[in-house]
Amino acid sequence: MLSEYLPIAVLATLAVLFGVASLGVSALLRPNRPTRAKLAPYECGIEPARLPAGERFPVKFYVVAMLFIIFDIETIFLFPWAVGFRQLGLFGLAEMAVFIALVFVAYVYVWKSGGLDWREPAPRRAAAAPPTALEPEAREVVRAG
Amino acid sequence: MLAQFLIHPPIQLGPIGPELVLTGTAIVVLLGAAFNPRIGHSTLLLVSLLGLAGAALVSIGLWDWGGELTVLAGMVATDRFAVVARLILLGIAAMGLVYGYHYFRRSGEARAEFYPLVLFATAGMTLIAAAADLILVFLALEILSLSLYVLTGISARLSSVEGSMKYFLLGAFSSAFFLYGVAMAYGATGSTRLSAIAHALAGQTGSLGLALAAVAFLGIGFGFKVAAVPFHMWTPDVYQGAPTPVTAFMAAGTKVAAFAALIRVLETSFQPLTLDWTPLVWTIAAVTVVAGSLIAIAQTDIKRMLAYSSIAHAGFVLIALTAAGQDGISAALFYLLAYALMVLGAFGVVMLVSARGEGRTSLASYAGLYRRSRLLAGLLTLFLLSLAGIPPTAGFIAKVNVFRAAVAAGHWPLVLVGVLASVVAAFFYIRVMVLMYMQEPQDDAEPDRSPWPRVAVAVPAVLTLLFGVFPGIVLGVLDKAAILRW
Helix, strand or coil: CHHHHHHHHHHHHHHHHHHHHHHHHHHHHCCCCCCHHHHCCCCCCCCCCCCCCCCCCCCHHHHHHHHHHHHHHHHHHHHHHHHCHHHHHHHHHHHHHHHHHHHHHHHHHHHHCCCCCCCCCCCHHHHHCCCCCCCHHHHCECCCC | CHHHHHHCCCCCCHHHHHHHHHHHHHHHHHHHHHHCCCCCHHHHHHHHHHHHHHHHHHHHHCCCCCCCCEECCCCEECCHHHHHHHHHHHHHHHHHHHHHHHHHHHHCCCCCCHHHHHHHHHHHHHHHHHECEHHHHHHHHHHHHHHHHHHHCCCCEHHHHHHHHHHHHHHHHHHHHHHHHHHHHHHHHCCCEHHHHHHHHHHCCCCHHHHHHHHHHHHHHHHHHHCCCCCCCHHHHHHHHCCHHHHHHHHHHHHHHHHHHHHHHHHHHCHHHHHHHHHHHHHHHHHHHHHHHHHHHCCCEHHHHHHHHHHHHHHHHHHHHHCCCHHHHHHHHHHHHHHHHHHHHHHHHHHHHHCCCCCCCEHHHHCCHHHHCHHHHHHHHHHHHHHHCCCCCHHHHHHHHHHHHHHHCCCHHHHHHHHHHHHHHHHHHHHHHHHHHHCCCCCCCCCCCCHHHHHHHHHHHHHHHHHHHCCHHHHHHHHHHCCCCC
């Protein structure tokens, strides 16, 4: 039973060997002339900026990341459907339409409640429901949005 | 062959009709509130309650289901057990929605998301009660858990957010255990379908060790959800931190749903291993009733006290599970029904005594409640008597049934432990009554005097008395529902 895993072990060994070998060979052969730009970390071509310590990101990045995952997962389901499109036929098309519509609900909800609005948000919720006289214990309110 | 199956899949959506209605309603409410932020919350409440009523009607329609035992590729069971568990859960959700509507309006934290989140959680709970495949059990468990994590933290209070975080971390941890158990069950039997697991286990003994490990890991996962000792640590913090209506919904709903799934998993897929898992359930039940009752004595906050009491009650349901078969399942179902009623009622009274938001949940603020409001003191007394298992309440009949089933199965030492734990538990329930009736109020804080929430709290009170005096009206139905078909 373990022999079934042999190709995986071989592949893993080869991958490690290839990585170590290419790094080692290039360290031996390459000319060593570092510049500032060469040593900078690569960030998709954007000039990297070091953030001051204690810098905070807007929590909105989090919402965008969540939305990204939703669409990411949608794509995972779309690929096998595209591959089996002919066999799945009309039934598959209808199923996918229902699935995409349901995913779209999440998108519409985020959009309508201002999750994609990048400007400083108008505190709509807070205006709709002003915190009335709370108990002393309840006054330790954290800003969560 | 495969292509043919893909083109004409035999899809019967009827048995998941209640869940379809619930999620449909939740989406309508969610988008309705998103498109019209000024929509009245009474409208959202009404639509949500209509959705629950629709789901209940669809569930009742499934009582006389004549089709296959499981549908959707063996994923969903169609038995009456699922119908009854669903109806109990839908009732709990309705109470939770009504409480929440009132509570959040008074505390000024009203959020439209409360209603769809409760509906989504309910859909997960009802689905788990009907799940006939471990993968679907896991999926439904996540649907209900994720909604509840958010609901716990829906208030901006620090303790609410803290409770939500704790619940999330420990819940994710327990989900991992559960999933590992599913993987082991698959490894031992080659299937995640409950019926296939049972057939595999009945026929072979080769991978018995793996199957037993699967039972243990699934047991840990369920143990977290039903808050059995030693997996109960999150319960008091979460029950105390969450807004009281969410606590009521979660305490009643999660327990009923998780126990429904646990009963189905133990009594169908691992039925061939009954002799192996019974000592396990026996031990956890004994530890849970004793620890829950003892630690509750030391509590000074009523929400924490009720949380430990709910842990002890999980132990009593586990006692019913040691009696495998129809008697045990029927006793467990009645216990869950009675528990749901009294815990909904007790937390409802706690919500009204707090008057606005949280606060005034210390036991000291119950001193002299009788002078402030005879109705609230009377209602809480009834629920506490029922929690303690004193006649003529549903809690008494529930305990008697559980003990009878366990004795019939030969577990009399466990019943002895249970009875002793009930005596200990009676102490801290009666202490609250003494506070309410025999002491003077310490301050002049007034409880919430709104009429409608009182009517809502009276509903579980009436049912607690009704099922306590005439248990026959539901016992017949529960007996019919206590046969798992698979």
